Amino acid sequence: xxxxxxxxxxxxxxxxxxxxxxxxxxxxxxxxxxxxxxxxxxxxxxxxxxxxxxxxxxxxx
Amino acid sequence: xxxxxxxxxxxxxxxxxxxxxxxxxxxxxxxxxxxxxxxxxxxxxxxxxxxxxxxxxxxxxxxxxxxxxxxxxxxxxxxxxxxxxxxxxxxxxxxxxxxxxxxxxxxxxxxxxxxxxxxxxxxxxxxxxxxxxxxxxxxxxxxxxxxxxxxxxxxxxxxxxxxxxxxxxxxxxxxxxxxxxxxxxxxxxxxxxxxxxxxxxxxxxxxxxxxxxxxxxxxxxxxxxxxxxxxxxxxxxxxxxxxxxxxxxxxxxxxxxxxxxxxxxxxxxxxxxxxxxxxxxxxxxxxxxxxxxxxxxxxxxxxxxxxxxxxxxxxxxxxxxxxxxxxxxxxxxxxxxxxxxxxxxxxxxxxxxxxxxxxxxxxxxxxxx
Numbered sequence: 124x125x126x127x128x129x130x131x132x133x134x135x136x137x138x139x140x141x142x143x144x145x146x147x148x149x150x151x152x153x154x155x156x157x158x159x160x161x162x163x164x165x166x167x168x169x170x171x172x173x174x175x176x177x178x179x180x181x182x183x184x
Numbered sequence: 185x186x187x188x189x190x191x192x193x194x195x196x197x198x199x200x201x202x203x204x205x206x207x208x209x210x211x212x213x214x215x216x217x218x219x220x221x222x223x224x225x226x227x228x229x230x231x232x233x234x235x236x237x238x239x240x241x242x243x244x245x246x247x248x249x250x251x252x253x254x255x256x257x258x259x260x261x262x263x264x265x266x267x268x269x270x271x272x273x274x275x276x277x278x279x280x281x282x283x284x285x286x287x288x289x290x291x292x293x294x295x296x297x298x299x300x301x302x303x304x305x306x307x308x309x310x311x312x313x314x315x316x317x318x319x320x321x322x323x324x325x326x327x328x329x330x331x332x333x334x335x336x337x338x339x340x341x342x343x344x345x346x347x348x349x350x351x352x353x354x355x356x357x358x359x360x361x362x363x364x365x366x367x368x369x370x371x372x373x374x375x376x377x378x379x380x381x382x383x384x385x386x387x388x389x390x391x392x393x394x395x396x397x398x399x400x401x402x403x404x405x406x407x408x409x410x411x412x413x414x415x416x417x418x419x420x421x422x423x424x425x426x427x428x429x430x431x432x433x434x435x436x437x438x439x440x441x442x443x444x445x446x447x448x449x450x451x452x453x454x455x456x457x458x459x460x461x462x463x464x465x466x467x468x469x470x471x472x473x474x475x476x477x478x479x480x481x482x483x484x485x486x487x488x489x490x491x492x493x494x495x496x497x498x499x500x501x502x503x504x505x506x507x508x509x510x511x512x513x514x515x516x517x518x519x520x521x522x523x524x525x526x527x528x529x530x531x532x533x534x535x536x537x538x539x540x541x542x543x544x545x546x547x548x549x550x551x552x553x
Contacts, residue, residue, distance in 0.1 A: 132239070135229065137465065138492055138501060138537045145538030153230045154494035176468055177241075 125165040126183040127172060129156045133179035143174045156180070188212055188479060189280025192269060194259045196222040198464060199446025200285035201241045202471030208251035210479060215253040215279070217271060219308075222247075222254075224464075225287060226305045226332050230339045230494065236314040238307035259286075264439050283474050284428055284436065284444035288462060289414035292407045293327065297387035301327065301407040304336045313406065317344060322403040325392045327384065329355035331493050333408030334367055338496035340406075341374040347400055349382040349392075356495075359532075360512060362519045363500050366534050370498040411462065413448045427460050432484035433477040434470060443478050445470035454486055455529075455551050456505050463491035488547055499537060504530030504547040518543065527553055 127148065136154035148171060151157040156179065163171075165184065172180040193204040196218025204216040216222070222241040224232075232239045247254050255277070261270040262282070269277045290305040292298045302313040313336075317324065322344045326337040329350035337348040348355065348371060355371060355378055356364045371378055383395045392402045413427050427450035429437045434451060436442040446467040453459045466489065473485045493500045508529040509521025518539065521530035528550030531543035 131231065132237075135224065135239070135464065136492060136494060138499075138540050141537040142540035142544075150499060150537050152497050154492075154499065155231070176465075 124162040125168040126161065127158045127163055127168045128181045128183055129158060130179045130181070131155050133177055134175075135177055135179070137176055139174040139176060140171050140180060144171050147171060190215070190278075191281045191283065191478065192217060192277050192279035193283040193285060194218075194262070194269065195285030195287055195446065195448075196220070196241075196254070197225045197285065197287045197446065198241065198467035199287065199471035199474075200283070202468050203283050203285060203445055203475045204252045205242070205250045206472050206475035207478070210475070211251070212479070214251070215255060215277065216247075217255040217257060217259055217269070217277070219256060219258055219306075223307045225307075226290075227307055227310045228304070228332065228335045228494075230335075232310060233304065233314060233336070233339045234342075236311065236318075238310060264436065264442050267441065281441040281443070281478055283478065284442065284448065285446045285471060285474075286414045287447040287467070288411040290332075290407070290411050291409075293384070293409040295327075295384050295387060298407060300387050300389065301405040303407045304332060313404075316404045320344070323347075323401040324404045324406065325349060325400055325402040326406045326408055327392075328407070328409035329378065330358065330408065330410070331356065333406070334371065334495050335493060336406060336408060337376050338371060338374055338494075338498075341371075341376045341496070344404075345377075346375070347377045347379060347402075349379040349384065349394070349397070349400075351381060351383070353380045354378075356500075359500075359502075360506060360519060360521075362512075362514070363502075363532060363534065366498055367495045367500070370495050374496050413460075415448065429458070432486075433482060434474045434485055435477065443474040445474035451485055453505075454484070456508055459489070459505070461489045463489070465490040465492075488544065488551075490544075497535075499535050500532070501534075501537065501540060501543070502530060502532045503540070503543040504528070504550075506530045506532070518546070520546065522550070527551075 168182045191214045193216045201222035207214040224239045257271040267279045303309045320343045324344045324346045326348045356367045386393045392400045428444040447462040450458045450460045510524040519532040
């Protein structure tokens with residue numbers, strides 16, 4: 124299992140990660156990504172991570 | 185095209201940085217010219233305006249890591265034939281290839297006292313606005329209810345009495361009425377007073393005088409009344425709003441070794457003809473594309489327009505080109521625009537970020553029926 128980490132200073136709220144997996148991640152009231160599921164299957168976390176256009180997401184095993 | 189030599193990227197917003205970083209990653213000798221460290225313009229992140237921290241795209245370490253040399257200044261003159269660039273400190277750069285990415289400028293409306301107004305368009309002006317709104321409970325008047333003005337008004341409303349004025353009859357009047365109506369409701373909920381069809385006569389240190397709504401108390405006026413392409417005099421001698429016309433690979437028309445990307449370009453979109461797209465997503469992807477083109481890739485740039493905006497808690501997203509729509513219909517929560525032969529050209533959706541992929545698929549299906 125893995126954790127998806129959002130760097131809030133880097134996130135620009137493009138919405139690409141939410142489009143990939145809306146059950147796992149959402150936008151908060153500041154237009155910033157917020158992870159909904161603490162522990163994710165590693166491949167799923169990586170798929171979400173790869174959609175970020177600015178590298179604001181990382182995967183921690 | 186000749187081999188890639190010394191490349192100078194002019195501009196350090198999203199387009200300039202994404203282009204320079206990509207070139208640096210590929211081992212190209214790249215210099216990026218722009219004031220301050222690369223940052224988002226306008227810096228509309230709510231966290232930025234509340235925290236007073238400029239949303240940097242890269243710090244000094246990241247520039248080094250990507251192999252990008254940074255010249256802190258502005259290009260004030262250029263010659264696309266000789267590839268000579270003049271910086272505002274008087275120094276010159278000679279480049280083998282140039283990438284033009286100067287984005288937009290934000291001219292102020294011709295109103296008496298407008299010099300007193302703040303703005304929220306660059307890192308420096310955002311810091312000025314943060315300082316001038318540091319004490320809670322100010323009377324703030326935001327002039328212009330487009331995306332920049334509406335987002336800024338929504339963010340400031342948490343701590344100040346905010347009035348938003350526009351010459352038109354509703355906020356976001358140039359967007360689809362669905363987005364406009366939702367923005368009006370959200371701004372009202374946040375306590376923002378919207379004044380429609382306002383004519384401003386004079387801004388003073390303590391008021392904004394209008395001919396339509398009387399005199400408004402005002403500690404801080406914020407100018408957010410439009411934009412034009414930011415070009416040096418050499419490219420826009422008459423000062424009119426012009427774009428840098430590029431071909432499908434983002435090479436500047438009429439040049440051999442000059443490319444351009446981001447908000448300042450008009451590129452030939454395969455479906456809609458020449459387009460200027462002043463939005464974040466286009467800046468990022470056209471910046472990367474210009475780098476790839478410069479390195480010899482001959483793939484055309486075809487990215488579908490996409491923008492997102494956060495007016496307080498209201499999230500607006502749109503894929504495609506709204507101005508290409510002949511009619512709109514709300515279907516299953518999406519506001520769908522079709523052209524005159526019934527093909528989908530744009531999809532607008534509010535507070536539904538999970539539907540971005542679906543919106544893109546609908547627009548793609550419209551393009552390839």
